[in-house]
Amino acid sequence: MIIPAYNEQDSILGVIEKLKKDCPSADYVIVNDCSVDHTLSVLQNNRLNHINLPINLGIGGGVQTGYMYALEKGYDIAIQVDGDGQHDTSYLNTMIQLLDNGETDIVIGSRFVDREGFLSSPFRRLGISFLSSVIKFVTGRRILDVTSGLRAVNRRGIDLYSKEYSTDYPEPEAIVLAALKGYKIAEIPVCMKEREHGQSSINKKGAVYYMIKVTLAIFLCRFTHKKERNIL
């Protein structure tokens, strides 16, 4: 489990406890993205396995650090779980199974397959569906929840993402990157909860900038990796 955390002093303990209940056989590492609240004290006092980034890198940098750690330690599977408690960890075993039997290289926990649980604001849903169309256009794959941070990957994924992972708003680009390299991607339905403590890192004003930047980044990714594309 790779758990990126920035200023999650209130949520992080709960996340780990739930994780230990739902998936006791899995190791975890919390990537503390230079939090300025008491997250570090919480991690130290409870002896939680963690990595401290010396400067703030953002979600992309934090998660990539997790993948690099996974690569170094030789893990077979890496699963991203948010440190804010929004992701429901009861689906983890399903995700692990799908990877274990070789059905897929990447599993994404999608809010929009069954449309249950917390579905985000309509504004964001519009953005997500737009990005989903862009990705379909660029890679031919139809992925519904392109911004979901609940993802599990096998060794191929660990190898890919530890070397190449976008720093800003990385989730959609990560899908495109994997798709262009011919990886198998599957989505399973999950329910997500609304955030209880702390603050989200995406706001309304940044939304338009986010859309433009991510769309351009997706096309750039396609442009850069043209030659490696496998035809399914």
Add this chain to the structure above:
Amino acid sequence: MTKILSVVLLLSIVCYFGIIFSLLKKRVLLLKYTLLWLAVGIGLLILVLFPRGMYFISGLVGIETPVNCLFLFMIAFLFIIAMSMTAIISKQSERIKKLTQQIAILDKRLRDMEEKVGET
């Protein structure tokens, strides 16, 4: 604006985008910091295709020669870009300083630990 000038400018803008995309692809430029240059390219494209826009703005601002108005805007844009780059460099400086200090402290911790292990 003469037809020849229009064509020359259009070709230049196409080259401009071509160079930027090539540099982006080679990862010489990061998309995050290149967005502004792309936006300017689009702005220039619009001006070349619709030169009357420039004449209108020039009259509005009170500058006799529209070209001068264009130069004014372009220079203003360059100022803004240079300033934003100064801001980015400043931030990077701070981050590099912090990284350096952290590495130095880590090095000390490591040496202290090596010493301890050496004693036992």
